[in-house]
Amino acid sequence: MEVDREDGRTQNQLRPLACSRNVLHRAHGSASWYQGDTKVLAAVYGPKAGTRKNENPEKACIEVIWKPKTGQTGKLEKEYEMILKRTLQSICILTVNPNTTTSIIIQVVNEDGALLPCAINAACVALVDAGIPMKHLAVAICCCVAKSGYVILDPTKLEEQKMKSFAYLVFPNSVHSVLTGGSVQGEPMEHGIITSVTHGIMSVDDYFYCLERGRAASAKLSDFLRRSLQQHPTDSSKAG
Amino acid sequence: MEEKQSGSPASLIDSTVVPGDVVLDLSSMTNQTIKLGGGLRQDCDAISVMKAGTLRFSKPNKYWVESSQKRYTPCVEDAVLGIVVDSKADNFLIDIKGPVLAFLPVLAFEGGTRRNIPKFEVGTLLYLRVVKANFGMNPELSCTDASGKAAEFGPLKDGYMFETSTGLSRKLLSSPTCPVLEALGKKLSFEIAAGLNGRVWVNAATPDTIVVVANAIMNSESLSGAQQIIMVEHLLKNIQ
Numbered sequence: 514m515e516v517d518r519e520d521g522r523t524q525n526q527l528r529p530l531a532c533s534r535n536v537l538h539r540a541h542g543s544a545s546w547y548q549g550d551t552k553v554l555a556a557v558y559g560p561k562a563g564t565r566k567n568e569n570p571e572k573a574c575i576e577v578i579w580k581p582k583t584g585q586t587g588k589l590e591k592e593y594e595m596i597l598k599r600t601l602q603s604i605c606i607l608t609v610n611p612n613t614t615t616s617i618i619i620q621v622v623n624e625d626g627a628l629l630p631c632a633i634n635a636a637c638v639a640l641v642d643a644g645i646p647m648k649h650l651a652v653a654i655c656c657c658v659a660k661s662g663y664v665i666l667d668p669t670k671l672e673e674q675k676m677k678s679f680a681y682l683v684f685p686n687s688v689h690s691v692l693t694g695g696s697v698q699g700e701p702m703e704h705g706i707i708t709s710v711t712h713g714i715m716s717v718d719d720y721f722y723c724l725e726r727g728r729a730a731s732a733k734l735s736d737f738l739r740r741s742l743q744q745h746p747t748d749s750s751k752a753g
Numbered sequence: 754m755e756e757k758q759s760g761s762p763a764s765l766i767d768s769t770v771v772p773g774d775v776v777l778d779l780s781s782m783t784n785q786t787i788k789l790g791g792g793l794r795q796d797c798d799a800i801s802v803m804k805a806g807t808l809r810f811s812k813p814n815k816y817w818v819e820s821s822q823k824r825y826t827p828c829v830e831d832a833v834l835g836i837v838v839d840s841k842a843d844n845f846l847i848d849i850k851g852p853v854l855a856f857l858p859v860l861a862f863e864g865g866t867r868r869n870i871p872k873f874e875v876g877t878l879l880y881l882r883v884v885k886a887n888f889g890m891n892p893e894l895s896c897t898d899a900s901g902k903a904a905e906f907g908p909l910k911d912g913y914m915f916e917t918s919t920g921l922s923r924k925l926l927s928s929p930t931c932p933v934l935e936a937l938g939k940k941l942s943f944e945i946a947a948g949l950n951g952r953v954w955v956n957a958a959t960p961d962t963i964v965v966v967a968n969a970i971m972n973s974e975s976l977s978g979a980q981q982i983i984m985v986e987h988l989l990k991n992i993q
Contacts, residue, residue: 541823560824560852606794606803610852611889641772644822646794646803649773690775690799691765742805743769 518665518672525726527654527667527733532634532741534642542643546635548667550625553632555639559615572607574614579632582621593619593629600633600683600708606646615645626669627655629681629710634734641742650686651707652734655679656723658715664726678713680720682706682727686735704728766810770802770818777816790817791826821920825850825950827886832906832926834914834948835894837877845873847881850916850950853891857881861895863903871908878909878954880946909946912956913963919951921974933973936985937966940993965992 522528528549537543542557564574577597579590601617617639619632630653637651657668657676665672673679685705711720765776777787777800789795792804793816802808806820825833827849835847835855844856857879859870873879885893898904924931925947930938937943943957943966953970957963969988973981 562853609803613852641805644804644820644824644826646792647772648801648803650771686771686773688773688775689765689770691778739771742771 520669524663524665525730527730528669530734530737532638532737534638534741540639540643542639542641542645544635544638544642545622546631546638548627548631548634549669550623551627551631552622553628553635554620554622555632555635556618556620557615557636557639557643557645558618559643560610560613560645561615562613564612564614570612573605573610573612575601575605575607576614576616577601577636578616578618580618580620582624593632596629596708596710597633597636600651601636601640603707604637604647604649604651604685605640606648609646615640615643624670626671626673627667627681629653630655630683633683633708634738638738638741649688650735650738651683652686652731652738653681653683653708654727654730654734655681656727658713658719658723662719664719664723666726666730676713678711678715678719680712680715680723680727681708681710682724682731683708684728684731686738687732766808768808769806770808771805772802774802775799776802776808786814788815790815791828792818792820819920821918821923823850823916823918823951824852825919827851827855827883827892828949829883829886831883831949833881833883833894833950834909834946834952834954835879835881835950837873837875837879839875840873847879847894849881849883849892849894849948850952851892855883855892855894857894857896861897862907863897863901873908878914880906880909880948880954882906909954909956912944912954913967914952914954915967915971917951917953917971918974919949921970922947922949922951922953924973925953925970931973931981932978933969933981933985936982937969937989940989941966961992965989 531547533545535543536545537556540556540558545554560573564570568574575598577594579594581590617636633651633653655667657665657679660677685707780798792802792806793800794803802818804818804820806818809819810816833849835849837845838848838854839846844858847855847857849855881894881896883892884895896906941962943955943962946954955963955966965988969985972984976984
């Protein structure tokens with residue numbers, strides 16, 4: 514079904530991606546991730562000694578601070594911090610450096626739709642840049658469901674507001690493996706899902722369709738991520 | 754979205770790997786001892802990558818991931834530059850840019866007894882050797898070599914200390930001598946102490962020389978051997 518999107522993209526087309534590592538001088542790891550006009554900067558400090566009060570001292574602790582473009586931090590920022598913290602806790606190996614804290618600071622430079630997926634991607638690259646041990650990487654994507662039932666990927670802010678509902682989905686990246694058929698209980702690892710956040714009302718079928726479209730696009734994002742990590746830290750990588 | 758399957762581990766060696774890539778399948782290698790270095794972990798029968806970098810192999814059986822970070826992971830027998838943060842009854846607390854502070858026992862000096870404990874102020878720069886680096890414990894350092902002699906370890910007076918990445922400090926300490934140090938050594942006279950934790954100390958007769966040497970080293974991070982020599986010649990031309 515042909516769908517008219519304002520910027521001329523097709524249903525499954527993502528906006529131009531750009532990613533740079535090591536952009537900040539003082540941070541131990543940093544990355545910037547641009548998806549069209551949505552721009553996010555992530556900085557990682559750590560691991561540093563000591564955990565916060567109620568955290569388990571036998572594991573590393575991850576602390577996320579979200580700084581919006583304008584205004585003070587409120588409930589929405591606290592929600593984003595919590596979602597990011599849970600996502601990153603599941604991809605980092607927390608037992609390597611017990612009783613330490615890693616701080617991740619997300620600064621929103623510009624907001625134009627799909628903000629949380631952009632931040633998750635930026636945080637993942639910043640963690641790799643800082644050398645924090647991880648089980649695998651995460652790629653995040655936003656899928657919207659319109660009133661007439663079609664699904665579009667990577668919406669702009671206007672599209673997000675017009676849609677009936679949308680979902681932020683985070684998948685593990687595709688791995689290069691020497692194992693033949695490396696899989697967990699018969700399914701390849703990319704069929705897993707790390708995080709799913711939905712807004713609005715959508716039917717179960719719509720949700721599964723979103724998952725399918727998102728998973729297909731996550732392969733492209735995964736390739737882009739691998740290419741940008743292969744380059745030297747001071748170069749930036751772009752995909753149109 | 755399929756995993757790229759390579760027929761043998763040799764195809765991933767010397768290529769860039771990202772967290773999650775499986776580099777070895779142990780089920781096909783029975784009765785062999787494999788030594789794993791930094792950046793790799795064992796996941797039942799598969800060896801997978803924790804940190805992004807270049808996979809290296811050294812005969813007969815050592816695998817590791819080479820990467821360059823701003824923070825340091827303490828390893829035994831490394832020479833590091835530490836800064837005194839605090840002193841207790843039995844130990845000095847030293848910052849070596851690792852996840853936790855390291856301890857330097859007050860008796861770990863050549864001819865050290867309870868009567869001649871050195872007094873280091875907070876902020877003193879020391880050249881030290883890592884003696885113990887066990888999981889979950891603070892690393893232990895020493896100001897003597899393995900046989901108990903002082904061997905250049907101890908406080909570094911005067912001079913200038915700057916921070917680099919761990920990759921650059923490994924290059925500075927490699928043999929044959931790094932091109933930038935050789936080119937500088939032909940024209941200038943200076944003293945240098947490089948720690949594997951990303952700290953370098955330079956001392957020379959005049960501040961001009963110290964600044965030129967420090968700038969040359971900091972600029973040489975992303976340059977090849979020939980480019981480093983050209984850069985050093987350019988810098989030296991401007992001061993003479």
